[in-house]
Amino acid sequence: MNNKARLDERELVTVAVAEAKQGGAEMAEAFFACSEELVVEVRNGEVETLKMAREEGIGIRVIRRGCLGFAYTSNLNWAVVKKTIEAALANVRTATKDPYNTLPEAPIRYPEPDLEDPALKEISLEEKIEKAREIERAGRAYDPRVQLTERASYEDSHYLVTIANSRGVLASYRGSFCGGYAVLVAGAGGEQQTGFGLQFTRKFAELNPVAIGREAAFKAVRMLGARRLETRRVPVVFDPYVITSFLGIIASALTAEAVQKGRSLFAGKAGKMVAAQGVTIVDDATLAGGLLSAPFDGEGVPCQRTVLIDRGRLQGFLYNTYTAAKDGVASTGNAARDSFKSPPELGCTNFYLVPGEASRDEIIKETERGLYLTEVMGMHTANPISGDFSVGAAGIWIERGELTKPVRGMVIAGNIMELLELIDAVGSDLRFFIGKGAPTVRVASLTLSG
C-alpha cells in the first residue's frame, strides 16, 4: 500500500477508512474535496488581477465508544494522511460520549443532478477575460455619471467531492459554475454612491455580462442625492436581495440542531402558524440549476426537497444524521460541508421563499407610502437566536404608489418572527443569489430610524 506516495481520490478515501478502522475506530469516514478556481478582475478595460487556484485535502471523522474525533490535512502524502488519522483517533479521547454519534448507511441510490458544464473547460482564458470587460463596459456605458469601477469580475470554479465511510458509503460527484460580479460607483456634485450586480450560473452560455454591468450602474445612479428621513414606522417593500439576506437568519433557526440545543425561535412550533399565509419556504438540493444542488450531503446521505414552512405553517426542520438519530427520524440530507477542514455541520442547500402572484411593480403601486428597501448594512449583526435585527438601510421612498427619492443612512429594526407574520405581499420575481433566493415582499410595518 505504502509504496505509492499519492493515491487517486477513491482509493485514498477507501484506504483511509480502512486505516482508521484498524486504528480502533468503530466507525470512520473520509471526505476528500478538490477545487480549481479562476478569478479575473478588470478595471478600465485592463486585467487588474488574475487568480488561479487549486486546493485539495481530506478530512477524517472517527467514532470510538460513542465519542467523535476529527482531523484534516491538505497534504495528501500517505504518511501525512496516516498521521492525520492518528490525530483524529487521539482527539476522540477528550470528546464527550454521545449515544447518537453515528454515520449513515449506504443508500440504494443517489439522485443524478446535472452539475457540470463540460463547455466551461474548453473556453479560453481570453474569452473569460472578455466577459469581465463586457460587464464593465456595459455598466460604464449605462450613464455618464458612472465614473469608477470598484469591481468588475468573472469567476469560475470546478470541484470534485469524494466520500467513503465504514458503513459502505463510497460516492463522488463533480460540478462547476461560473459567474460575474460588478460594483460600480456613480458620482455627481462631489457625492459618490455604489451599486452592485451579479449573476452565478451552472452554464457559461447563460451568463449575461451586459445585464450584470447595467444592474450595478442603475443601482449606483439611482442612489445619487439620497438623504435621511425622520424616524417613523412604515410599510417596507424588500428587494429580493435584501429579503434573501434575512433568510440567512431564518435558515439557522430552522435546523434541528438549533431546536435540540434550545436556541431556535421555532422550537415547539411545528404544525403552528409562524408566518403570514403567503409565506412558503423550501430547502431543495435537487433544484435543477441550483448552485447548491448535489446528489448527496456532507456525510453521504441522498439530497432531497424539504418544505419547511407551508403557507405560513411550520412543517418541520432540517436534519443531519446525528440530529435525526436523536429525534428518531430520518435525515433530510442537510449535513453541510463547505470544506474538508470541518466536520459536517447542519445547514441549508438551495433555500428559498416560494414566489407568489403579484409583480414587483404591482406591490409598489399598492403601497401608499413606505420604503422600497434595496440595501442593508451590518446584516451579520442580526441575532439568529433572539431574532432581533437592527441594520443600516438604504432604498427609495414610495409616495402614492410611486418610487420617488433615494434614502440612505437610516436603520431598520424589528424581530424576524414579527417580520414573517407581517408579510402582506409576495412577488412573482423569485431570484437566487447563489444558495438563497426570494421574490420581492412587502412587510406591513417596521421602524425606520433617521
Added chain:
Amino acid sequence: MLSREDLEDILEVAQKGGDFAEIFLEQKEVTRIGCEADKIERVISGHEQGAGIRVLRGEHTAYGHTNELSKDSLIKLARQVGRAARENPVSSVLLEHREPSVSLVVGQRPDEVEIDGKVALVRAANEAARNVDNKLVRQVTVSYGDVIQQVMIASTEGTYVKDERIRSRLAVNVVAAEGDVIQTGFEAAGGTEGLELYQKEAPWELGRRAARRALLMLNARRAPAGRMAVVLAGEAGGTMIHEACGHGLEADLVQKKLSVYAGKKGEQVASELVTVIDDGTLPGKYGSYRFDDEGNPAQRTILIEKGVLCSYMYDRVTANRDGASPTGNGRRESFQNRPIPRMSNTYLAPGDTPPDEIIRETKAGLLVRKMGGGQVNTTNGDFVFEVAEGYLIEDGEVTIPVRGATLTGNGPEVLKQIDLVGRDLGFAIGTCGKDGQGVSVSDAQPTIRIPELIVGGILEKEGDRD
C-alpha cells in the same frame, strides 16, 4: 520547507513574466475545540500547507497558489503565473535574510500543551457561565482555537523572511431565556500569544461576563429610535473607529477613489481631539505581527493626528504608486490570497477627560458599554455598528439597560463631531473581512462622546414619529 537556493530558482522563473515576483509559503497547525450543551462536541486538529506566487507587471497582478510544496510543482506554478503576466528579460535573484525588529514572545506554546489542558479551559468557561444562573442560562457555546503558522516570504527585490506566528482565541456565547424572551451574551479573548493569554483573560471570567450580559439583556427594554447623543465607553472596544475611519484609510480604497478620505492628506478630517494610530507592534495583541505578509516589518503609523490626516495604510503595490514607503500593512488570510492593505491594531488615542465626567456632562443619550460587529461603505462613508450592551443616560446618570440596537452615522461627519475624549483605553478583538479575506485585528478607543448618532431602535405604533 524549501532552501533559499530553491526559492531563488523559482523566483527567477516567475520573474520572466513581470517586474516583481514573490513567493509566500505557509504551513499551519490548527487546533479547534467546540463545546455546547455541556458536551465537548468537537476536537479538531488540522494541517494546512501551500504556496502562493505573485507576479506584478505594471498595474497588473497575476496570482496562483497550490497545496504542493515540491520545487517541481512550484516551478510549474511560477511558469504559469509568470505567463499570465507576459514575457520579460531575466535577471538573477539574490535573497537576503531579514531579522525581525519587533519581538513577540510566546510564553506557553500551544503545541507544548496537551489537548486535555485546552479542553479544561473550555470546560472552565462553560461551567462558569452556567453557574451564573442555572435556570435562566439555557445554552452555552464555547469555542477554543490556536494556530501555529510558519511562513517563508521571498521576492525578487531580495526580501527573505522566515517567521512563526502563534495565535490563541477563546469565545463564549450564552443564551438566556425567560418566558418568551431569548437573549444572548458574547465574550472573546485572543492574542498573538500562547496559553499564557488565559492567565490574564481567565476563561471562567469570560464565561461569567458573557452570561451576565445575556441575563442583563433579558431585562432590557428595546432601544429607542432616532437621533441622540452617544457615549461609547472605553471598555466597549473599537468597532466604531475601525469602521468610521480605519477602512477608509486603507491605501487601495483611497487610490481607487473608493474612500471619502481620498485626496485629504494634510487636511483636517476630524475634531482636534482625534488622533488615530495603527500599530502592529503592540506585544500580544490579536492584530500584531513581526512582519506583514509581504515581509515588511510591522510598524506604528499615525493615521490622524489632532484631526489632521497624516498617512494611509500601505502595502507594497499602493506605496509604490504613491511614492511612499510600505507601512507594514500588507496582509493576507493565507497562501490562497494576494496581500492587500489591512489594519492591524487600530485605536483612537486617549485624551484627558475622566470617563465619569463624560457621562455626567451628558444630559440625555445612550451609553454603549460593549460594541459588536460593524460594517462600512467607504465610498459614501456611511457605517453601522452593533450595540451589544447599552444603557440610557438621563440627566448625567446611567439608568436602564436597552437592547437590540444598531447605531449608524457617516464617518467624516462623526469624526468632526467627537467633543469629549476620555483618558482610558479598551481593546477588543475581531476578524475583519475585506475582499473575501478574513484577518485577525484588534481595535480600541477611550470613552468618547458623539453629540448625535442615529440609534436604530423600535417605535411601537404605526405612524409614530420622534
